[in-house]
Amino acid sequence: MEDEPKLATAVKQGLEANDHTVSIAFTGEDGFFLATTQPFDLLIFDIMLPGRDGIEIMGSLRRLGKRTPILLLTSRDSLEDRVHGLDSGADDYLTKPFALSELQAHVRALGRRGSVESESLLRLEDLEIDRIRHTATRAGRPLDLTAREFELLEYLMLQGDRVVSREMLTREVWKESARHTPIDNVIDVQIARLRRKLDDPHPRKMLRTVRGVGFVLRPE
Numbered sequence: 001m002e003d004e005p006k007l008a009t010a011v012k013q014g015l016e017a018n019d020h021t022v023s024i025a026f027t028g029e030d031g032f033f034l035a036t037t038q039p040f041d042l043l044i045f046d047i048m049l050p051g052r053d054g055i056e057i058m059g060s061l062r063r064l065g066k067r068t069p070i071l072l073l074t075s076r077d078s079l080e081d082r083v084h085g086l087d088s089g090a091d092d093y094l095t096k097p098f099a100l101s102e103l104q105a106h107v108r109a110l111g112r113r114g115s116v117e118s119e120s121l122l123r124l125e126d127l128e129i130d131r132i133r134h135t136a137t138r139a140g141r142p143l144d145l146t147a148r149e150f151e152l153l154e155y156l157m158l159q160g161d162r163v164v165s166r167e168m169l170t171r172e173v174w175k176e177s178a179r180h181t182p183i184d185n186v187i188d189v190q191i192a193r194l195r196r197k198l199d200d201p202h203p204r205k206m207l208r209t210v211r212g213v214g215f216v217l218r219p220e
């Protein structure tokens, strides 16, 4: 996202020479649209853009749960602006003017960070789980889950909006080939426990039972 065509084109060409695929947006609105409708490994923002500025767009993206790494390009180099940018959700910044090789070094560093982050963190509104550390938080507070409850929650999150049947849970979470009544009871007990920890303290419920079908994480 950069409104100066010369700079935008130079960045695009420089990154394409390193085998990256680059889309340019010249306004904040276009950039926001692209960032919310297409998958990117990295977003590079100018702060001063016509319409919505880079800091504001970044805040909106973070509130939507977008965790794509963001590199800010700024001609303002005061400490205050940099701190404000990082506080608003940027991962790194680069002060103009910069050398292409410097930009490429930042892009490489953020690319590495991005791939690890996208695999390890899952987020649904205020619910977040870290698949490497095996921790879950809702509204910033840790959920004290057993290993099985964590696996169950992780599996439900990975299915997104799809309703998960008891057969799927038996196979994928409990790793049993055949579904039988005792397992159904175990699943129901575990779901009830997970629901207590996940939803009871919050007015907005997430874990739903779809009668006769199964379970889904779908915030009310």
Ligand code: CA
Pocket (backbone or CB within 6 Å): 002, 003, 004, 046, 047, 048, 049
């Ligand atoms: Ca600008």
